[in-house]
Amino acid sequence: MHVRQMIATHPEVRGTPNPALLQAIEACYDCAQACTSCADACVADGDVERLRQCIRLCLDGADLCDAAGSIASRRTGSNEVVISQVLGACRVACRLCAEECARHAATHEHCAVCADACLMCELACERALATIATH
Numbered sequence: 472m473h474v475r476q477m478i479a480t481h482p483e484v485r486g487t488p489n490p491a492l493l494q495a496i497e498a499c500y501d502c503a504q505a506c507t508s509c510a511d512a513c514v515a516d517g518d519v520e521r522l523r524q525c526i527r528l529c530l531d532g533a534d535l536c537d538a539a540g541s542i543a544s545r546r547t548g549s550n551e552v553v554i555s556q557v558l559g560a561c562r563v564a565c566r567l568c569a570e571e572c573a574r575h576a577a578t579h580e581h582c583a584v585c586a587d588a589c590l591m592c593e594l595a596c597e598r599a600l601a602t603i604a605t606h
Contacts, residue, residue, distance in 0.1 A: 472497055474544070481546045491599045492543055492591060498588075498595035499561060501538035505588035506533035506568060512581040525571045525582065532568040539596070554603045558596045563583045565593040 474496050478488045510529035513522040539561035543554050569589035576583035 472500065474500070478544065478546060483489045483546050483548075488600070489602055491595075495558060495592075495595040495599035496540050496543050498592040499536040499543070502565060502588045502592035503533045503536035503540065505585045506530070506536065509572065509581045512579070513575075516579065522575065522579075528568040528571045529566070529585060532561075532564045535564040537593060538572035543599070551603050551605045555600060555603050558559055558600050558603075562593050562596040562600070565589040565596070569593065 473545075475488065475493050478484055478493060481488075491578065500558040506529040510526045510533065513519070513526045513529065515521060519526070535557070539557045542550075542557050566589070569586045572586035574582075576586055
């Protein structure tokens with residue numbers, strides 16, 4: 472990924488990016504991919520009704536992670552309030568998805584992988600939130 476390189480070269484960052492925010496952006500994009508892939512694997516499993524909530528939470532997580540990564544990547548101007556809100560929503564979606572995927576992890580390896588990605592993203596968003604001033 473080129474997240475760190477791109478943001479470090481941004482004129483408004485001036486070579487001093489927020490490391491916690493960079494880690495969150497990378498975790499968001501990684502988690503979005505894991506959630507999308509997990510939802511797809513759940514559909515392919517054939518027992519869609521049993522995995523219905525897992526699929527839903529994976530898709531919600533993927534969408535919020537993509538949005539959070541994109542919004543946090545925009546460094547022109549200032550919109551810390553929205554960045555904080557979307558990282559907070561991403562954190563919640565990741566926690567819920569991780570909990571649901573963990574319920575299926577023993578029988579679906581893709582759910583174990585997704586749960587891990589979600590937990591990592593939740594933690595990264597939490598760390599980034601602690602570094603953003605919203606007043």
